[in-house]
Amino acid sequence: MSQPVAQEKINKAPTSVPDRLFSSLSRASAVTILLVLSGVAFFLTIVGWSGMFGDIEGMSGSDNFLEYVGPLVFGTVYSATLALLIATPLAFAVALFISHYAPRRLAQTLGYVVDLLAAIPSVVFGIWGITVVAPLMSKNVYPWANDNLSFIPFFSGTASTSGRTMLTAGMVLAMMILPIITAISREVFLQTPRLHEEASLALGATKWEMIRQAVVPYGRSGVISGAMLGLGRALGETMAVAIILSPSDGYFWSILTNQNSNTIASNIALKFPEAYGLDVNRLIATGLVLFLLSFGVNMLARRVANSGFSGAAG
């Protein structure tokens, strides 16, 4: 990449045996990675094929594959969108707080605190979510929202008393994707050209006006790509949803009830350990669908990141 011309010539000079051995070893591992990674979709397709097109008689339930995977895709996208709606504004504010409001000496420590959230294993988040968040919400918030807001379809239905709802799952997911959105947004906000900020302040703008004029336009694509990466992560998050959500079969819009569409990942985690026969293949086929879904979202995120600015998606 950044090798100077001199090195090109050295590369062409006659090389010793260990030299060639080392270079082919490193090339071999690069090729291995390429093969293995492209093998993921391949192996999932081979094993999942009979789950998609195989004999329904051999599987539990009488749905064909599309009927089976439809509610799961819906639940996956729904919970991830919910998480994104909660996490993005929060992450935006937290990133701005760390980059522009917090005392400079504290900023790094505060960033570290947010990164700590990302380090907590998802199973811990799941157990915490169902023992802390779910009872808290089902006692204090859900009955009220159900009583007063049930004219909005999302809040209708019978409010769950256990708190194992789509909204609880969405909130815990939001906590899990917040660090990645914050980290990327913070990085772009910090890259705002100093002179843009100072020019705005020199014209008499208040801090918030400066942020709106200089920081937000510069960082917008960074926030969007961070949110997309967060969405990709929320789509594939398994354990927190598997522990918290109380799943049912079908499509459910309401977020306060015990009847929720399950997500693909959580459905696999719940059913795979006990599955046998063609059910295994069908679960693997749903895994392939999940893979394609998150693949598409991640691709989109990178495209947004590359179109706006460079160097922040790392």
Added chain:
Amino acid sequence: MTATMSPPQSQVSSLTTGKMHRAIPFAICAFSVAVGVVAVYSIGGFKWGWMAIVGAHLYLLLVTIASRVIEDRRQATDRAMRTVMTIAFTTVTIPLISVFWKVIAEGASRFDRKFFTGGMRITPEDMLAQMEGAAVGGALHAMVGTLIITAIAGIISVPLGLLTAIYLVEYGKGKLASAVTRMVDVMTGIPSIVAGLFAYALFELFLGPGTRSGLSGGVALSLLMTPVVVRSSEEMLRLVPNELREASLALGVAKWRTILKVVLPTAIAGILTGITLAVARVIGETAPLLVTAGVAQDINLNPFSGRMTTLPVFSYYEYVQPGVPPETGIARAWGAALMLVMIVAVLFTAARIMSHVLKPKGLK
């Protein structure tokens, strides 16, 4: 004439006119908190969460109104936004503190000798003791399993990832390098359960359906770990100044020796930090191990056959299938969760210390 001759006092005040006195926000803050506490206490008793919510919103409202009256609309917006940002950050720290608090409070009760010395092979006597409320069963088998499976993942990922990073930085040009870079990019976003399914599918094709083993768990984790190792090592190798390579090559040192003796030692702090963080990332993974390694009751030292429990999977199963009475199982789940959080915290701290201590003098 009189305007330019104004006394110094009025000059000072011209800088501060239209500005709210510094003490006012503090006064408003104290007032809002007091109102919040009193109002919530008189309605529903001592609920500190509602008190904080009411206090914060009251402060936001009052400080905006005050600024609107004393200052102007623009200043009021500015103050409101500053308050919103601060509230948002505080809101985010609450779950973090709550997670740590809950895990420590619930998990510490099972940090006894039995937890670290035994597995989950429960005898009838244990069963009876459990009914009486005694703490039985341990997580030693899960700790051993976590060690073995993470070690397998590391043995696969570290050489593979490091060599690939070396290829990308030192040798890679053209299509292969850009294809590998793009593929690694894609892989950092792969859902962990998909990695598990891949490993399962791979082993099923070769060893028949229903295969569960520690090895396939390790393969699944290495799929998640390798991209992290490649990305971080690549970044670190690129930071090595080109002058170092040129100086070594100019002295007639072969390229492979230059890489091993000059480039790698310079970047080693960053590389080790990256590997530690990659281990911290995969050690808490549950989903891929659920479908590949499964659960067992006893210590299984053989990664090539038989099921193998890891800490996250142990924690999950003890929570969802706690047995009778449920409290003992749930206590084990929290114990394993605490253990996991401690391991991750130690790895994180180690990574930070390492990046400071091992950095070559020139780059400090």
